[in-house]
Amino acid sequence: METFAFMVANWPVILQRMGEHVSLVGAAILIAIATGVPIGIAITANRKAADAVLYAASIMITIPSIALFGLLIPILSLIGQGIGYLPALVALVLYSQLPIIRNTYTAITNVDPALREAARGMGMTTAQRLREVEIPIALPVIVSGVRNAVVLSIAIAAIATYIGAGGLGTFISRGISQTDIRQLLTGAISVSALAIAADAALLGLQRLLTSPGLRIR
Amino acid sequence: MIRLERLSKVFGTVTAVDGVDMEVPEGEVCVLLGPSGCGKTTTMKMINRLIAPSAGKIFIGGRDTAGQDDVALRRSIGYVIQQIGLFPNKTIEDNICVVPDLLGWPRRKSRERAAELLSLVNLDPALFLRRYPKELSGGQQQRVGVVRALAADPPVLLMDEPFGAIDPINREVIQDEFMKLQAALRKTVIFVSHDIDEAVKMASRIAIFRDGRLVQYDRPDDILAHPKDAFVADFVGQDRTLKRLRLVRVEEAMMADPPRVQAEDTLDTAVALMREHGHGSVVMVGPRGRARGQVRLEAADGRRGLVGENHEPLPGTVLVGDDLRTAVARMFEHDVTWLACVDADGFYKGYVTQRGITHLLGATYGKRS
Numbered sequence: 205m206e207t208f209a210f211m212v213a214n215w216p217v218i219l220q221r222m223g224e225h226v227s228l229v230g231a232a233i234l235i236a237i238a239t240g241v242p243i244g245i246a247i248t249a250n251r252k253a254a255d256a257v258l259y260a261a262s263i264m265i266t267i268p269s270i271a272l273f274g275l276l277i278p279i280l281s282l283i284g285q286g287i288g289y290l291p292a293l294v295a296l297v298l299y300s301q302l303p304i305i306r307n308t309y310t311a312i313t314n315v316d317p318a319l320r321e322a323a324r325g326m327g328m329t330t331a332q333r334l335r336e337v338e339i340p341i342a343l344p345v346i347v348s349g350v351r352n353a354v355v356l357s358i359a360i361a362a363i364a365t366y367i368g369a370g371g372l373g374t375f376i377s378r379g380i381s382q383t384d385i386r387q388l389l390t391g392a393i394s395v396s397a398l399a400i401a402a403d404a405a406l407l408g409l410q411r412l413l414t415s416p417g418l419r420i421r
Numbered sequence: 422m423i424r425l426e427r428l429s430k431v432f433g434t435v436t437a438v439d440g441v442d443m444e445v446p447e448g449e450v451c452v453l454l455g456p457s458g459c460g461k462t463t464t465m466k467m468i469n470r471l472i473a474p475s476a477g478k479i480f481i482g483g484r485d486t487a488g489q490d491d492v493a494l495r496r497s498i499g500y501v502i503q504q505i506g507l508f509p510n511k512t513i514e515d516n517i518c519v520v521p522d523l524l525g526w527p528r529r530k531s532r533e534r535a536a537e538l539l540s541l542v543n544l545d546p547a548l549f550l551r552r553y554p555k556e557l558s559g560g561q562q563q564r565v566g567v568v569r570a571l572a573a574d575p576p577v578l579l580m581d582e583p584f585g586a587i588d589p590i591n592r593e594v595i596q597d598e599f600m601k602l603q604a605a606l607r608k609t610v611i612f613v614s615h616d617i618d619e620a621v622k623m624a625s626r627i628a629i630f631r632d633g634r635l636v637q638y639d640r641p642d643d644i645l646a647h648p649k650d651a652f653v654a655d656f657v658g659q660d661r662t663l664k665r666l667r668l669v670r671v672e673e674a675m676m677a678d679p680p681r682v683q684a685e686d687t688l689d690t691a692v693a694l695m696r697e698h699g700h701g702s703v704v705m706v707g708p709r710g711r712a713r714g715q716v717r718l719e720a721a722d723g724r725r726g727l728v729g730e731n732h733e734p735l736p737g738t739v740l741v742g743d744d745l746r747t748a749v750a751r752m753f754e755h756d757v758t759w760l761a762c763v764d765a766d767g768f769y770k771g772y773v774t775q776r777g778i779t780h781l782l783g784a785t786y787g788k789r790s
């Protein structure tokens with residue numbers, strides 16, 4: 205009840221933190237899609253490269269976020285961006301690679317080889333084949349990878365407050381340092397709510413992007 | 422139209438296709454036939470360059486395909502695969518229009534064409550254009566697969582076991598449909614099969630492969646009547662004579678200008694005629710020559726009267742354009758050893774006998790083997 209009163213009293217701050225959180229995760233996800241999807245597609249051409257890239261991405265995701273931030277600070281300090289938004293963004297982009305690359309790679313390699321052959325035999329170029337056949341068919345699985353990445357990033361972004369990136373994690377860190385249960389719960393509840401809402405929204409998007417021909421069974 | 426010159430393909434240590442020379446004339450259906458792994462698919466895929474030849478040349482319409490852009494070449498060749506390969510994310514309409522769209526046809530033109538082609542294979546465009554492949558039965562999908570290959574009206578069609586995945590009854594139906602389509606469109610077709618019956622039915626020419634080599638390239642009847650070696654004979658089967666029944670028309674086995682009687686002739690005339698020819702019966706024709714009935718020697722001998730009052734119905738007739746298989750089936754059905762042959766208007770043209778058929782099939786064997 206106290207927490208609820210706190211939330212009501214502080215909603216403008218909550219909204220502001222929420223905005224920071226969303227813009228950080230949003231930017232990270234856009235960059236991660238722009239890099240992860242092409243990488244996922246590119247590695248379908250070469251089994252060895254695929255294994256290496258997927259291995260590297262899995263290692264990446266096992267690095268604890270605090271440790272990764274710690275690693276990024278000296279590197280990014282070289283350009284004067286050791287703490288704040290940039291290291292948080294870089295870390296989220298790196299964490300998002302695995303679900304996005306893996307799902308893209310799996311979805312594209314799972315496209316029925318007969319379809320690939322039919323597309324080639326009818327005179328599609330590689331780009332046309334990807335655009336007309338492989339990506340549309342792989343899309344539901346790719347988007348579900350993006351969903352994983354979004355939920356993961358929303359959770360990790362909460363920790364980025366420790367390197368001064370702001371966001372909803374601020375409530376949590378303050379709650380801990382000031383032993384203020386209201387702030388802690390406010391942070392935790394809003395992070396969860398954001399994750400659930402984002403996941404639901406992306407699920408809707410996923411349905412929307414899936415060709416009706418793939419939904420029928 | 423399509424010419425292969427010393428065409429070979431080597432995969433590592435495996436020679437999949439070994440020095441194949443052959444030519445398929447325009448408008449003909451050439452069936453590549455042979456056991457599994459003999460190089461049929463590889464040969465076909467070299468034609469649209471899905472597989473690059475190791476040696477040799479391929480000419481289509483006189484042009485060497487090696488010098489052409491692969492993508493442009495493939496768009497000018499219809500391609501049907503056994504797995505059908507309809508794109509599940511596209512509607513039937515968009516599937517059919519894939520190549521026209523790649524070629525940049527105006528949308529209206531390609532969509533009209535899709536509807537027109539669907540009706541050619543007895544699928545109602547109003548019902549099917551907007552559906553997705555999963556909403557179609559296997560046979561319907563296969564029809565769409567064929568139609569899709571024809572969409573941009575390519576002169577050449579490559580089909581790799583296109584009807585292999587369909588149950589035997591539907592396969593016959595689709596084969597018949599395709600033959601009708603082909604009779605109208607006259608494409609140059611290369612068709613891979615390992616089913617001799619399908620080959621005999623569809624082919625203008627059959628190319629029999631063994632271990633990557635072209636063993637025999639002939640018209641179906643010649644393959645059945647004169648298999649070049651034991652391998653071919655074995656491949657076409659012990660019952661190859663029966664298969665030939667499909668290929669030979671009644672006309673070719675028929676005795677033309679047969680004796681006949683009319684209603685106003687007397688039984689004496691009929692009996693005399695039968696005796697003269699050594700026949701057990703004679704066909705009665707109408708005033709303009711349509712087959713109407715028969716008089717049997719057994720029944721007429723010693724009796725008086727007119728043919729018109731004493732004839733019996735014909736046990737069975739067969740069209741001159743039917744194949745011998747139909748004729749033989751009808752003989753068994755009616756338990757007779759001969760059939761009257763009529764044309765489409767019912768005019769009496771001649772008769773076939775079991776003996777005549779046996780003799781005809783035997784005679785062609787005798788020629789070479």
Ligand SMILES: Nc1ncnc2c1ncn2[C@@H]1O[C@H](COP(=O)(O)OP(=O)(O)OP(=O)(O)O)[C@@H](O)[C@H]1O
Binds near residue numbers: 458463464
């Ligand atoms: N990509 C490839 N790499 C290596 N060997 C191949 C390849 N493709 C085909 N072969 C080999 O070439 C030979 C001919 O294969 P092909 O697919 O042309 O046979 P096919 O006559 O179509 O047989 P089927 O009736 O089983 O389809 C086979 O021995 C096969 O194993």
Ligand SMILES: [Mg+2]
Binds near residue numbers: 461462613
């Ligand atoms: Mg094959």
